[in-house]
Amino acid sequence: MTKEDLPMYAVIMAGGSGTRLWPRSRKQKPKQLLDIVSNKTMIQETVERLEPLVDGYHTIVVVGDIHFKEIDQQLALVPTENIIIEPEGKNTAPCIGLAAVHIRAREKDAVMVVLPSDHLVRNDGRFRKTISAAAEVAKRANCLVTIGIEPSVPETGYGYIQVGEKVEEVDGEDVYKTVAFTEKPVLAMAKKFLKSGDYLWNSGMFVWTVDAILEEIKFLLPDLYEGLTKIEAAIGKKNEKKVIEEVYRSLQPESIDYGILEKAKNVHLLKGNFGWNDIGSWAAMEQFWPKDKDGNFLDAEVVSIESTGNIIHSTKKLVAVIGLKNIVIIETDDALLVCPKERAPEVRRVVEELKKRGLDAYL
């Protein structure tokens, strides 16, 4: 089989237990399982968006134990055996490695498209075009390919990639070398990055061959590789579950960015120009919910008097606001969040406080 004929797999990382959209996102129902932007859940959108390129039989979903059942139900297109349980969250490197050896257990080699399960893409066609081109690059150059996003604000919550020279054009998409990866920067540095024009956001979307990523893991994270080979040897055997459980729990947590991409020699980049948004806080809803004449973003029945720029969600209640400015109001069956828009990302602190107080029902 030549590289050009390699089958394409999708790996959807769905282990996240996102707290950033509390009170809607919960331990049992993180962001990827919610229908926030459309009437489909984020993970359904993610799988269906890719479907014209990768069918359900070639889609691997890595999930936490507590979400297995719901994700299996939500993803009609994906066979149950493609939903792999991660016994414990170990960050992205072990998660991607686990998926890679599962694919290698089926195919000698394949291209794998690694995607978060809870990001939003507005232009599905553009997205697939970029991913297809990235897959071509990954196959031909046997390199790691990452998708970078043009930054619009000096966001400190993302990693940044310094873009190098353009190396080629594939199917109309420019392919670049990468110079450096930077973890979440402080604000001053994020501003510098934004101004320079040389930096892109690390979207957490990657394309590479199973062969290429496992080679890099073997070289850069040998302990992880050793664990993965043990797991690989057990796949399909009677003791598979037990081995995965034991080995995976013993692995060191590591992000794919820090563990591999920052250190690997041959990382290429394509620019993702398809309306990407990771919906990192309720403030992002400004882009998705209908806006009234006063600039309020509403997903509720609202009586608004002299109020502007608010973000309001409630499925069952009438919400009345008077003289309110730039406030987020999110109401669920058992909880209510009210905070200024610019403090919406701090909702994690509420979740921490709930844990501290033992109010587990609200987690």
Added chain:
Amino acid sequence: MTKEDLPMYAVIMAGGSGTRLWPRSRKQKPKQLLDIVSNKTMIQETVERLEPLVDGYHTIVVVGDIHFKEIDQQLALVPTENIIIEPEGKNTAPCIGLAAVHIRAREKDAVMVVLPSDHLVRNDGRFRKTISAAAEVAKRANCLVTIGIEPSVPETGYGYIQVGEKVEEVDGEDVYKTVAFTEKPVLAMAKKFLKSGDYLWNSGMFVWTVDAILEEIKFLLPDLYEGLTKIEAAIGKKNEKKVIEEVYRSLQPESIDYGILEKAKNVHLLKGNFGWNDIGSWAAMEQFWPKDKDGNFLDAEVVSIESTGNIIHSTKKLVAVIGLKNIVIIETDDALLVCPKERAPEVRRVVEELKKRGLDAYL
């Protein structure tokens, strides 16, 4: 019977359909029927507060048709026949006149203590002492007695009474003449009133004999008096309900302040020093709900992060706030109000908007 032996009646005006505490106060459940400050409703508190002075058999409650049943149930102390239905809201003068002729139908004359049903008094003992003294004055001087409240802020929502010279002291309470009554003033005038020290708030609490008030009505509001005599003649007769219905609906709406007190010659005043509050908006709850270490007034389970001076009520939900300042959050089973504290009095505008939109379920 000498004036000193006159029996004492209480007249509780409970016809209000207060919208100022929306979304808790509703058409079907106005403020007087709510337990906002204690575990008793405002009207229960009002009746029980007076009980050591006036028993239930001498307590007349004037109510709107739609509240009759609930008020009858709430007031175990008051016989059903003492609950008089006002066929239509006609402001305070017809309401007080209606009660007066009902009392005159039972007794040749009596002292009547007129009280709103939805005001709060914190010192019940002081309150009864003031009312007793006022009743003494009303009996001896056959005058109208009003209870004035020392203003603490330049409130524009109340009427003001200019206090005249002190005329006597009765049971340790100073009795004053009144100089003038002023309807709700503009802010500049309210500030002047407050600064002068000569003005008191009109609390809407009055004491007088049935004889005195009906004489004043006969003189100052002859049409109302004529209607009232027709009603009086029908009391206890077969056509009572029909006559009240017809006559009352034909009456001109009039406030007792404007119609009688501003024009009557012989109005005396006692100062009410018993912790009065009419709970005119949610902002008043600062005085009644427990305060946390950050100055939030809470009647709910709350997670508060860097938030100060908020007023929060919810019976069933956890409420989380982050970086929120001086905001009112009131949550009920079907509605949610969020507004800055200083705009809480404008909640009437929400109710108007609901009417306009035909959202009657929320009224």
